Amino acid sequence: MASPSPELLFFALGALLLLTVLAGNLSSRFGLPALIGFLALGMVAGSDGPGGIAFENYGAAQAVGVACLVFILFSGGLDTDWSMVRGVIRPAFVLATVGVAISAAVVSVAAVLLLDFTPLQGFLLGAVIASTDAAAVFAIMRSHGLPLDNRACGLIELESGSNDPMAIFLVGAGILLITAPAAGVSGLVPSFFVQMGVGAAVGWAVGMGLPALLRHVRLQVGSLALVVSVGAALLGYGLAGIAGGNGFLAAYIAGIVAGNQDFPGKRSISLFQDGAAWLAQVVMFLTLGLLVFPAQLPAVAGPGLAITAVLMLIARPLSVFVSLAPFRDFHWREKLFISWAGLRGAVPIVLATFPIVAGIQGAQTIFNIVFFVVVVSSVIQGPTIGLAARLLGITGALPAPGRDGAQSPG
Structure with a gap:
């Protein structure tokens, strides 16, 4: 069978991208993410649908998902106002960290009790499935026009952009326990803190370096600043990984640090990265959708x-009420809203x-369940976040509770 021509491949890819955007716009009109x-x-x-595109390369999909998440996190960081978070x-x-671990533990027990999973599979x-998704949170919060100067909304965005390291650590620990039970996970605990620290340090350095570079280097073509911003996002992720840190955290912090400084071409870079983040979402979700066999989902x-x-x-x-218990200035209504706004999206599917890539028994079932959970929770929670915010009073600043439990003025 002859391979398709480059022209046909480009045509198919362009048509898919355009149709994906139209499908996303159509779902948004019905109040869905x-x-x-x-x-x-x-x-x-x-392959299960009319398109018939056979795609089962989970390794390639994983690589695409990781690359797309880098730009989504970097763009989300650029749009994050440091004074608000x-x-x-x-x-x-x-x-x-603690919240992700609690969510993972509760779901683990439920999987063992309800689904007859082994403890390690659970x-x-x-x-x-424990971590929230930055792409979903950034998109939903902005589409509903929620006030990002509200501390609950700021907390949700900051959490979603920084909880990937904990999820990756737990997934890595689970795979290690299954594939090499004798190895133990005690060595992974210090590794987690190294990943967090190195990732944060690299992100800060790249975030400081991008504005400094653009302020001191006169670019002959202004649009080259956009290329520099792409390089900064990739550099943050790659350098953190080489140094033993978490690249996702580095990309997000680099965006935050750079986005809260003044430098030439800042607005153009922000708009460009916002477009790149949307393109990344389209490509990532389209790729992940190709992996799914709808015929397997009813099971x-x-x-x-x-x-x-x-x-x-x-x-x-x-996880929210336990994690925020030490922070008594958070009202119970804020905690309820934060609980409801814990959206799942591409990150759990990528994880x-x-x-599957590691060859774990039952991994395909886990993938299908995770995909099903992401879709159902998005359909339920996504359209109702605005309503939840209004009912719980998150559209304005909530007064902090007084010592006696009543709300204090101001």
Whole structure:
């Protein structure tokens, strides 16, 4: 069979991208997150759908997902106002670490009790699905016009951009326990803190370096600043990985540090990176949608609904209330909103490819369940975040509770 010509491949790729954007726009008109449209078109174009595109390369999909997440996180950091999130650094860090671990533990127990998973399979499923997704959170918060100067919204954004290291650590620990039980995970604990520290340091350095470079180097063509910004995002991720840090955290912090400084071409770079982030979302969700076989999803509908309910109604709220317990200035209404706004998206699906690439038994079932959970939770939570914000009073600043439990004025 002759290989398709480059012209045909480019035509198909261009048509897919345009159709994906239209599908995302159509889903948004019905109040659904755009990612639903992106994923749906990927499934339609896949081998189980009319498109008939045979794509089962989980390694390639994983690489595409990682590359796309780098630009999504970098762009999200550029758009994050440091003055709005500075006051929630500590609670965001606790929620991005302890909160992820609590969510993973609750889902793990539920998988063992409800799905008859082995403890290690349950742990792996919990680890994969535990973290919130930056792409989904950034898109939903902005599409609903939620006030990012509200500390609850700022906390949600900061948490979603910084909780990937904990999720990756847990997934890596789960895979190690399954593939090499004698190795143990004690050595991974210090590695986690090294990844966080190195990732943050590299991100800060790149974030400081980008504005300094653009201020001191006179570019003959102004548009080259856009190329420099792409290089900064890739440099942050790559350098952190080489140094033993977490590249996702580095890319996000680099965006935050750079975005809160003044430098030539800042507005153009911000607009360009916003477009790049949307393109990354389209490509990532389309690729992940191609991996899914719709015919396999009915078999995991029951388990998927069970895990979705546990995640939305037990795991996420418990992780939020426990993690934020030391921070008494957070009102219970803010905690409820933060619980409901813990959106899942591409990150869990990308992480679900890791067990498949590692050859873990039952990994395909875990992938299908994770995909089902992401779709169902997005359909339920995404359209209702604005309503939840209004009902809980998150559209304005909430007064801090007084010592006696009543709200203090001002």
